[in-house]
Amino acid sequence: MSSFELLIILPIILGFLGYLISFLRNEFYFLGAILNFYYAIRIFLISRKIEVTRKIFNILNFSVDKLSGFVLLFISLFTLLILIYSIRYLKYYEKKKEYFYYFLLIGAIGCGTVLAGDILTLIIFWGILLSLISLIFGFFQYATKEGGEFAFVKSISILGFSDFLLILGLGLLFISYGNLSFNLKLPLNNTINILSFILITIGCFAKAGAIPLHSWIPEISKVAPAPTMAFIPASLDKLLGIYLLLRISYYLFDLNTNFVLKNYLMIIGSITILAAVLMALIQKEVMKLLSYHTVSQVGYMVLGIGTGIPIGIAGGLFHMLNNAIYKSCLFLTAGQVEFWTKETKIEKLGGLAPNMPITFTSFLISALAISGIPPLNGFFSKWMVYQGVIYLYKEGNYLFPLYLLSAMLGSILTLASFLKLTHSIFLGERPKEYEKIKEVNFSLWFPSALLAFLSLLFGILAIPLPIKGLIYPSLPFRIEEFGFWQPLLAFILIVLGVIVGFVIYLFGAVKKVERKDIFVGGELLKEEERHFSGDQFYSPIKEAPLLEKGYEFGEEGSFDFYNYLTAIFSGFSLLFKEVIDYILELIYHQIAYFSEIFGGLLRKIQSGILSDYLFVIFIGIIIILLILIL
Amino acid sequence: MLPYLGCIILFLIGIYAILTKRNLIKIAIGFCLLEYSVNLFFAFIGYKKDALAPIYANLSQARNFVDPIPQALVLTAIVIGLGTTALLLSVALRIYEKYKTFDIKEIKRLKE
Amino acid sequence: MNYLPLFTALPLLGAFLIPLLSKIWERLSDIISNVITTLLLILSVYSLFLLPIFGKVYVYEIGKWAIKPIPLGIVFTFDNLSLLMVLVINLLSFACSLYSITYLDNYTARWKFWTLFLLMVAGLNGVAITGDLFNLFVFIEISAISSYALVAFGVEKEDLEASFKYQIIGEIAGLTILLAIALIYAKTSTLNMADIANTFAKESKGPLFWFIISLLTFGFLIKSALFPFHFWLPDAHSQAPAPISAMLSGIFIKVVGVYALSRLIFNIFGLNRLNASHYFNLLLILGIFSIVIAGFIALKQENYKRLLAYSTISQVGYIFVGLGLANFWSITGALSLIFAHALGKGLLFLTAGPVEKEAGSLDIHLLSNFKKRMSFYGIVYTLGALSLAGIPPFLGFFPKIFLILGAIKGKRFEVAIILGIFSLLTLAYLLKITNKVFTKKEGEEVKGVSSIVISFLFLVFLIFILGLFYLNYLEPNLISKATEAVISGVEYARLVLIK
Structure with missing residues (x-):
């Protein structure tokens, strides 16, 4: 048995053992995830040196190259981290043993999907994955909140339909050319290739959550608990969807041979960025807001991959990684808040930073990263995508200002949205009932803190670590250097600035804040009436003349x-x-x-x-x- | 040609009975007529003018025989027809016990 | 493979033994029939491995009446298409007979049920393996008559009504087929199917030829319940006892209707898209009508089994679309759908049995107010429904994808779109039952009953495993060979007569 089988089989077996004796201990689940991670590291290390292919029973054909090795590593890492988190988080959940088992299975099958070396293997794993995801969503159908049934049926319908199209596209290739492996660089110039490319992209879009197939993510966020959200839509499906999109765009086909399809991807990407972030701005519920941002970030990846410019593609890939890191961190921290407060409405929360310092720090780092604040990782990948978009003018694609504009506007609006979210959860007035809240325990804060640390690390040491180590080797083209941004220098400068600010804060005149009573019409305003929650920050946007109609459509579900x-x-x-x-x-x-x-x-x-x-x-x-x- | 015409007439009578009669027993009779007409047709196929029955001991010269196979087949078909008719009539009687009517238009609990 | 007659002889033997022996001990009938269906299953799986050794066709001459030089005797011919059908028949009849052991506690007169059941199995197996045209008719009638009786088995008002209507319509089909056989005999003076194929290949295709084909098509379309010949099906399939509904919906209409028609059309009359495009367009259009109309009617149904029955009509439409497109991919899809639908729809109809027993009704409205939870049946039902609607990785996914690919290959893009959209509709109406009946939050859990549960697990296991191994095992070893047998047309006659 090589690492390939063990990687997939061990979690399945250990998960089953864990399922059998779960009334005693949870260790088997851990063990499954850890072994899965161990073999993922081994395969990753092998893939750095050499491309390996392996056939099992003449049915499954696995192959690993640098790209899949790197995606595999992260899928496995997320499985492990979020499993640790959910074991504590769902401790009192009635059906947790089935949940953990399916969770491990999804991780293992996700690894198998990435390792698939030909069309048939991909179809098999992709199909199994869909049914597992429907199982795990089906669990929460009634367990949690109202509207669960609808959310479940809707997500599974969208995912099922688009997977159907994806498999149809793969099947079309299969009957036209036979069982292909994934590195043929077929030109996109005949009907069969173009048709199957479009069909497969639809599947990728639904998996990753690009508009117009995004609506299952906000819907399921009402039902699924935080770790599931952090695992499935935020990390696993992003990694898989974008990985497959990249795989078909530049390995199976060659996207650079078709100008129109490139623009098709970029238009979808830009619309996704802008529309989803606009929808996110007015959300009043933490999970739903985060899930709209998840959708929005997919736009950058699709846009970057659609450019066809090496730096843009590298940016898209890097953004996929970054997004998985900070977005699952955000979901997990939101989950930590919900764990104590049992509340996801933004207006009900506030002032939790002193109670939960670690959670707050992790959240803040991730929020800044998603908004693209240097020197965090999100900035870096967005910057690469921008560069790719700008380079488009060399090819004579004069739509590039539009793409650039939507990407940048999206970034600004993301920042705005997270300012509001940070303010209303962790800063601002703290409601009375939350005063006794403590920090969550280790197994809850550790995964999110680790992810936040990764965000920071991949930002500061962006060029040596992730970009030169993971991203560039994974791509099949040479990428031009870009030298006018020094993250380390910038980081030092920013840290200096913060220290200076802190020194001024310590010794300066701003030390004391004067508190005064507030009077309205001569009446003293009571304490509780002063509570000002952040969820009203951007409600005027809704009333802006042009956007108003768009929001109305969106709220009614017309983009749906x-x-x-x-x-x-x-x-x-x-x-x-x-x-x-x-x-x-x-x-x-x-x-x-x-x-x-x-x-x-x-x-x-x-x-x-x-x-x-x-x-x-x-x-x-x-x-x-x-x-x-x- | 005339026997074949008789066949067709019998067939049409059967269809008429099945389509327009409301009484279950009459429908069954119409069905029997249909069956007879098909059986008759089958039997006619084997018939040849001035031919002998295909039973011979010593054959000295070439003779014309009727085809024996259709007769064998028709026998089987008649037996099958007997089975279906019996079942049809027994179900019709049971229906009468339950619905107290033989009218097919009254027997319409299963619809849409 | 000289055990071929056992496929019909064993169940016939059982059918005649049961009335005698069950006088001694009534439960003996359970044992006899289950032993026989198990043996048949073993035989048919064994044939799966044995047939490749004998080449593409195995011919069994009954009573050593040699097929050469004059094909006078009756023969059984066993090719890959027959193999597929025999396998499907015996898989499902195995599951249904297992299921019936506990299910029959609801009824008196066990042995009558088993006798009729085994007669039906004998008839169906006979249809699948016979190489003689009149024998085909006889086997069709054997299975049909026993199915008429089984539909009326409950002797309630509705059961009798459904059975009467089913009999009249079914017998009209039978007589039409008999008339067509008479005409064929008048024209060719032979009843051996291969010999008929040879004779027709030499002659030009005049009006009489097309008249015969129309009669056969008419008869077999009634048997397979394609729109507008479907009226008997919703009544009969919804009123029969649950295992019989499963047998009728799962295999009866496919063996007696689809298999027999495609055997005659492709292998005997040698029609294909090149020489008879109008014929195949007719099948295609009727198929699409069935899919659309029955699909919409199913969406509006309020009765558990009636909904499933309309769904069957719609799925038969899919099979006929595959036959109508008549290229390699679409026929692979149609044959796989025969397989997948037999297992999936069989499973769904079987779940109706315990549900009806628990709740006392099959009305979806009443069931949605039923106080107990039926999680196990719900999971089984949903798995079957997902498979039927074509959700990967279950077995039912592949037929749908092959049919759509076949439509694309045949340059009928509008057909491909209709098929794609209506497989979503399938999901909608099948999951309606899951949503309304099986999703209860509280209430006492209903306990499963032993033999029923085993048969469910058997079918679910098959649906899942065959789905996983479809492309690697089932398709190359069984279905594409069967497709080849269909596509190769009158090659069948050459293969049979060369022996």
């Missing part, structure tokens, strides 16, 4: 693919039931004897009367005879 589908189906249903029946009735009642039977027949096809059936059947044979003999 699922709603369109249900509308179409119920429309058809109505059409068949009412309109067609009615018209048929009108027509047939006019004609004499025949029409009477016909009308009664088609009004209620299944009339319950045998002679009617027989009559239709005899008309059927007459029609068959006419068609076939004449």
Whole structure:
């Protein structure tokens, strides 16, 4: 047995053992995740040196190169960290043993998906993954809050439909060319290739959550607890979706051979960035807000990959990694807050920073990273994406200012949105009932703190560590150096600035804040009425003339693919039931004897009367005879 | 040609009965007529003019025989028909016990 | 492979033994029939491995009436298509007979049920392996008559009504088929299917030829319940006892309708898209009508089994779309759908049994107010429904994808779109039951009953495992060979007569 099988099989077996004896201990789950991580590191180290392929039972064909090795490592890391977190977080949850088992299975199957070396293997793993995800979502369908059933059905419908299209695209390739491996660089110039490329991208978009297939993420956020959100939409699905998008764009196909498809990706990317961040601004619920940001960040990755410029693609890939890190950190910290307060409404929270210092620090670092504040990692990858977009002008693609504008605007709005979120959860007025809240215990804060630390590390040491070590070797092209940003220098300068500020704060005149009573119309305002929550910060945006309509549409669900589908189906249903029946009735009642039977027949096809059936059947044979003999 | 015409007439009568009669027993009779017409048709196929029955001991010269296979087949078909008719009639009687009517238009609990 | 007659002889033997022996001890009938279905399953799985050794077709001459030089005797021919059908029949009849052991506690007269059941299995197996046209008719009638009786098995008002309607319509189909056989005999003076194929290959295709084909098509479309010949199906399939519904929906209509028709059309009359495109367009259009109309009616159904019955009509539409497109991919899809639908729909109909027993009704409204929880049946139902709707990695996913790919390959993009959209509709109407019946938060849990649970686990296991190994094992070893047998047309006659 090589590391390939062990990587996937061990978590499955140990997870099952853990499931069997879970009334005693949880160690087996840990052990599964740790062994999975161990073998992932081994495969990663092998992949640095050499590309390995391996066939198992003539069915599964695994192969690992630098790109998949690196994605594999992080999937495995996230599985481990979030499992540690959820064991504590869901300690009192009724069905936790099934949950942990499925969780481990998803991690293992996710690893298998990344390792897939040909189309069939990918189809198999992708399909299993979908059913596992539906299982784990199905758990929370009733366990948590209202509207669970709808959220479940909606997410699974969207994911199922788009996976169906993805597999259709892969199947189209399969019947046209046979069982392909993934590094052929087919040109995108004939119908089959283009059609299958588009079909596969749809699957990737739904998995990663790009508009218009994003709506399952905010919906499921109402139902799934924080660790599930941090694992599935925020890290695993991002890694898988964007990995596959990259894989098909520059390994299986060569996106640079088709100008239109490149723009298709970039337009989707830009729209996703802007639309999702605008939706995020007005959310009043922490989890939902975070999930809209998750959607928005996908836009950068799609945009970067769509540029076709090496630096942009590297930026997209780096952003995928960064986003997985800070976004799962954000979900986890939000979960830590919810763990004590049992509250996810923004307006109800506030002032928790002194109670939960570690949580606050992790949250702050991640929030700054997602907003693209130097020297954190989010800034870096966004910067690379911008550069890629700017380089587009060399190719004569004059749409680039639009892409650039939406990307930058998105970044600014993200910052704005996280200012509000940080303010209203950790700063601001603290409600009375939260005064006794303590910091969460180690196994809860450790994963998020580690992720925040990674954000910081990948920001400060961006060039030596992640970029030169992980990103550049993973890509199949040479990437030009860019030298005018020195993260270490910038970091030192910023730290100096902070120290200077702190010194001024210590010794300066701003030390004391004068507190005064507030009067409104001569009345003294009571303490609790002074509470000012952050969720109203951006509500005027909603009333801006142009955006107003857009928000209305958005709130009604008009950007929502699922709603369109249900509308179409119920429309058809109505059409068949009412309109067609009615018209048929009108027509047939006019004609004499025949029409009477016909009308009664088609009004209620299944009339319950045998002679009617027989009559239709005899008309059927007459029609068959006419068609076939004449 | 005439026997074949008789076949077709029998067939049409059967279809008429099945399509227009409301009484379960009459429908069953119509069904039997249909069956007879098909069986009759099958039997006619084997018939040849001035031919002998295909039973011979010593054959000295070439003779015309009727085809024996259709008769064998028709026998089987008749037996099958007997089975279906019996089942049909027994179900019809049971329906009468439950619904107290033989009218097919009254027997419409299953619809839509 | 000279055990071939056992496929019909064993169940016939059982059917005649049961009335005699069950006088001694009634439970003996359970044992006899389950032993026989198990043996049949073993035989058919054994044939899966044995057939490749004998080449593409194995011919068994009954009573040593040699097929050469004059094909006078009756033969059984066993090729890859028959193998597929035999395998499906015996898989499902195994599960259903296992299931019926506990299910029959609801009924009196066990042995009558088992006799009829085994007769039906004998007829179905006979249809799948016979190489003689009249024998085909006889086997169709054996299985049909026993199914009429089984539909009326409960002798309630509705059961009798459904059975009567089913009989009249089904017998019209049977007579039409008999008439067509008479005409074929008049034209070719032979009943051996391979010999008929050879004779027709030499002649031009006049109006009589098309008249025969229309009669056969008419008869078999009624048997397979394609729109507009579907009226008997919702009644019969919803009123039969649960295992019989599963057998009828899962295999009966496919063996007696789809298999027999495609055997005759492709292998005997040698039609294909090149020489008879209007015929295949007819099948295609009727198939699409079935999918659309039955799908929408199913969405509006309020009865558990009636909804499933309409779903069957819709799925049969898919099979006929595959046959109508008549290229390699679409027929692979259609044959895989026969397989997947037999297991999936069988499973769904079987769940109706314990649900009805617990709740006393199959009305979805009443069931949604039923106080107890039925989690196990719910999970089983949902898995089957996901498979039928074509969600990977279950078995039902592959047929749908192959059908769509076949439509794309055949340059019928509109068909591909319809198929894609309506497989979503399938999901919608099937999950309606999950949502309304099986999702209870509280209430007492219903306990599963032993043999019922085993048969469920068997089917679920098959759906999952065959789904995983579909592309690597099932498709290359079974289904694509069967597709080849269909596609190769009158090659069948050459293979049979060369023996």
